[in-house]
Amino acid sequence: MTPRVTEGSADAGTVAWTRAMLAAFLGPRLDTDLLARVGAGLEGQRLRGAYADPDPSPVATLRSWDAELTVPGGAVTADAVTGIGVRSTHRRRGLARRLLAEDLAAAVRAGTPAAVLTSTQGSLYERFGFGLATLSRTIRVDMTRARFRDPVPRGTVELVDRPDAALALAGPVHARARRRHPGALARTPAQWDAVLTGAVAHNGLEPDRRRQVAVWRDDDGTPAGYVVHRLEEGWYATGAATLGIIDLQATTPRAYQELWRHLCSHDLVGTVTWEHASVDEPVPWLLDDHRAVTVEGERAMLWLRVLDAPALLAARRYPLEDAIVLEVADDAGHTPGRWRLDTHDRLAPAVGPTRDEADVVLPVSALGSVVLGGVDPRVLARAGLLEEASAGAAGRLARLLAAPSVPWNGLGF
Ligand SMILES: CC(C)(COP(=O)(O)OP(=O)(O)OC[C@H]1O[C@@H](n2cnc3c(N)ncnc32)[C@H](O)[C@@H]1OP(=O)(O)O)[C@@H](O)C(=O)NCCC(=O)NCCS
Structure with a gap:
């Protein structure tokens, strides 16, 4: 079903779905009007449920929507999946499997080449053909040692109080910045609201009043980066609080540098942390002391399920010219086959079925891991997760799939 929304409130079915999903994640019991507001944020999305008659409340939930996913040199529509939850009394009966299978089959019918999710657990989704495609990591900057190599600030930083004003500035910045990172996704209005205000279903839509949004403008006044941060630990006792980054996006290296300078310029702060940083953050190189x-x-971030291997492989661009044959195993039957990827036309790579001998044999989950360029096929070969059928093929595949920047999606969902 999809939520029906009237004057900011969702229908009774969506309310029951939302209540069940929150319960499965051990979330709070919210009043119906709050659930109706949460449900309204899901407008346009697909809500799936498994129902045990005559109970109108689902015993299992899953939610998905179409989101633009950056791939190297382009973008595709991906089936973004979340809210997979099963009532504690109904676990291990195949309900999650059933809902996910239904959702992936619908995405295949719609011609969607990939599905993506972020997971609470590490060992759950490979069995469904998902492969871990992007990683993130926590970085921590000690402000007592943070001195910038370039001591001269540029541009201007503006603090933006109102979420709608922040969105008007941050939205277009994110739309440009996410194109630089394979694995990044367009955001729904509800995701933006959660980032900017901290009001999510799990805290009863209470805004996080410690959040601040700072936008950096270049010398022409054009917004080129923003950061959303919050005070994690108070300064009162120590005078050295911790500032946590929720979201930082920059469209230019200068914007990135100046946002960090802004973060590190706070009085009363001893440490700046970022839980969902990319694995290749340049911040240590901005400072004179690594x-x-x-x-x-x-840690694991984005899991990717290839649903249409030729379409996904053809949608990205490649850094060199080669031709390689991939034999993909897919138990669910969505995209098994032997596919020849030919990148001699760099603007229009050709991908199609072939009878040629395979160079690389791999399960669809491994293809999901390597296709954005964030996981090295040679590493998977060493782990026995991908088979080199011709000498040096994993290395050839690694060079072919290399991405212009490290895949990163800084937002769990
Ligand atoms: C995780 C959860 C959705 C599984 O639901 P379920 O209906 O019990 O799962 P199923 O019975 O369909 O099991 C599907 C497969 O996943 C496996 N599995 C189920 N839960 C698992 C877990 N927590 N970790 C690893 N594997 C798990 C099952 O063994 C089964 O494997 P098999 O078919 O290969 O034997 C459910 O336990 C739940 O709601 N957990 C709390 C919320 C949560 O963490 N959701 C995941 C969000 S990313």
């Missing part, structure tokens, strides 16, 4: 920045373990 050790001002510590990097913590990488």
